Amino acid sequence: MKLGALLKRPRPELPGLAGIARVDRNTEALLRRVRRGEIAVLDQIDLDRSTADALIEAHVGGVINASPSISGRFPNLGPEALVSAGVVLVDAVGAEAVRAIKDGSRIRVHDGVVYLGETEVCRGVAQTTDTVADAMVGAKAGMTHQLEAFSANTTEFMRRERALLLDGVGVPDVEVEIRGRQVLVVAGGAGTPAELAKLRHYIGEYRPLLVGVGAGADALWNVGLKPDLIVGDPAEISNEALTSGADVVVPAFADGHAPGLHRVQDLGAGAVTFPGSANPEDLALLLVHHHGAELIVTVGLSASMAEFLDRGRSGSNASTFLTRLRLGADVVDSRALLTLYRHQVSFGAIALLIGAVLVALLAALLVSDAGPALWTWVVSVWNSVIGTVGRWFS
Numbered sequence: 275m276k277l278g279a280l281l282k283r284p285r286p287e288l289p290g291l292a293g294i295a296r297v298d299r300n301t302e303a304l305l306r307r308v309r310r311g312e313i314a315v316l317d318q319i320d321l322d323r324s325t326a327d328a329l330i331e332a333h334v335g336g337v338i339n340a341s342p343s344i345s346g347r348f349p350n351l352g353p354e355a356l357v358s359a360g361v362v363l364v365d366a367v368g369a370e371a372v373r374a375i376k377d378g379s380r381i382r383v384h385d386g387v388v389y390l391g392e393t394e395v396c397r398g399v400a401q402t403t404d405t406v407a408d409a410m411v412g413a414k415a416g417m418t419h420q421l422e423a424f425s426a427n428t429t430e431f432m433r434r435e436r437a438l439l440l441d442g443v444g445v446p447d448v449e450v451e452i453r454g455r456q457v458l459v460v461a462g463g464a465g466t467p468a469e470l471a472k473l474r475h476y477i478g479e480y481r482p483l484l485v486g487v488g489a490g491a492d493a494l495w496n497v498g499l500k501p502d503l504i505v506g507d508p509a510e511i512s513n514e515a516l517t518s519g520a521d522v523v524v525p526a527f528a529d530g531h532a533p534g535l536h537r538v539q540d541l542g543a544g545a546v547t548f549p550g551s552a553n554p555e556d557l558a559l560l561l562v563h564h565h566g567a568e569l570i571v572t573v574g575l576s577a578s579m580a581e582f583l584d585r586g587r588s589g590s591n592a593s594t595f596l597t598r599l600r601l602g603a604d605v606v607d608s609r610a611l612l613t614l615y616r617h618q619v620s621f622g623a624i625a626l627l628i629g630a631v632l633v634a635l636l637a638a639l640l641v642s643d644a645g646p647a648l649w650t651w652v653v654s655v656w657n658s659v660i661g662t663v664g665r666w667f668s
Contacts (some may be wrong), residue, residue, distance in 0.1 A: 289386025293335045297377040301325055311335045316377050319344050321352030327464040330355065334657050336362035336383050340369050344409040348420045353406045372592045409491035431592035438550055439600050442564040444545040448521040450502050455565030456482040459558050461574035462489025469573050469608055470497050482571065487558045491515040491575065505558040508534035523548050525557055552593035563601050570605040645663065
């Protein structure tokens with residue numbers, strides 16, 4: 275065989291997942307840069323659910339973690355979300371891997387081994403549904419120590435923010451009217467669009483005040499809903515949402531410094547600051563509660579025990595626990611609302627109503643010779659029925 279023919283022969287496809295590597299030790303910066311089909315290379319022990327949701331939403335092909343994604347300290351939720359979404363996850367490849375894998379290089383991942391070309395760069399643990407489930411069982415044993423630390427942080431947060439929690443000291447005034455209204459508080463996340471779709475009848479019927487927290491403002495905007503109030507770091511929110519006419523509240527440190535405030539001002543939009551060490555979700559809940567919201571429905575802010583411990587953000591988790599304790603029965607998760615709320619009219623009832631009307635009209639036509647007058651009456655009744663059905667679904 276000629277040498278030219280050998281050179282032109284296509285090389286066999288190598289097994290595994292291949293893609294462009296996006297490398298950053300700063301997870302937040304990495305999430306802003308990673309794109310569809312790329313492989314995120316990070317170093318985050320106990321990968322949390324919010325990071326996993328952001329990676330899933332970016333449609334990454336795989337994730338390489340220098341640290342263990344489940345250390346065993348507590349049952350964190352990120353790895354389960356990634357493998358359930360079909361994202362390749364390779365764990366504990368070591369800190370050297372972050373330096374060895376160059377940002378923008380094309381790498382390949384197969385059976386827990388990372389290759390650059392045909393050269394092995396590093397290897398770790400390829401996580402599957404079964405391995406994650408086993409690790410989660412073991413991680414539950416570490417919850418006792420985490421709960422003890424959580425209790426201590428809760429006490430410290432209460433000492434530091436008791437004036438805000440108990441008396442609303444520091445809660446800013448906003449122009450939008452909140453008192454006496456139902457409020458829908460929306461945080462960003464992979465499941466937020468689907469949850470908002472399920473709530474469309476509730477939103478159409480009750481017209482709640484729409485509050486977007488961080489990326490939740492864009493989640494509302496992307497499904498055709500205009501936020502009335504936005505709470506969060508403007509760096510996480512699009513220009514379209516920030517300039518939509520919503521009131522903007524920017525979280526600030528105790529000294530009054532509010533990162534990202536200048537971005538809102540550069541866009542020509544107004545904003546107020548909200549000093550406090552609570553996370554933006556809890557600041558939003560405290561704000562609408564302080565201003566007299568009748569009922570607060572949350573999307574993406576569920577606070578189970580696992581979610582309290584997830585990511586290990588002890589101060590923020592303490593704020594979530596105490597905020598929910600402060601609001602009590604005034605706040606309800608959207609999933610609970612959907613369990614109780616049902617649209618009032620079924621298709622069976624509509625079909626039965628229309629069928630009854632048609633039978634009555636047919637009977638009237640058979641026994642009457644009123645002619646044009648009867649036809650006018652038939653059209654009038656039909657239009658009335660259609661109008662009623664339309665109002666039920668508006």
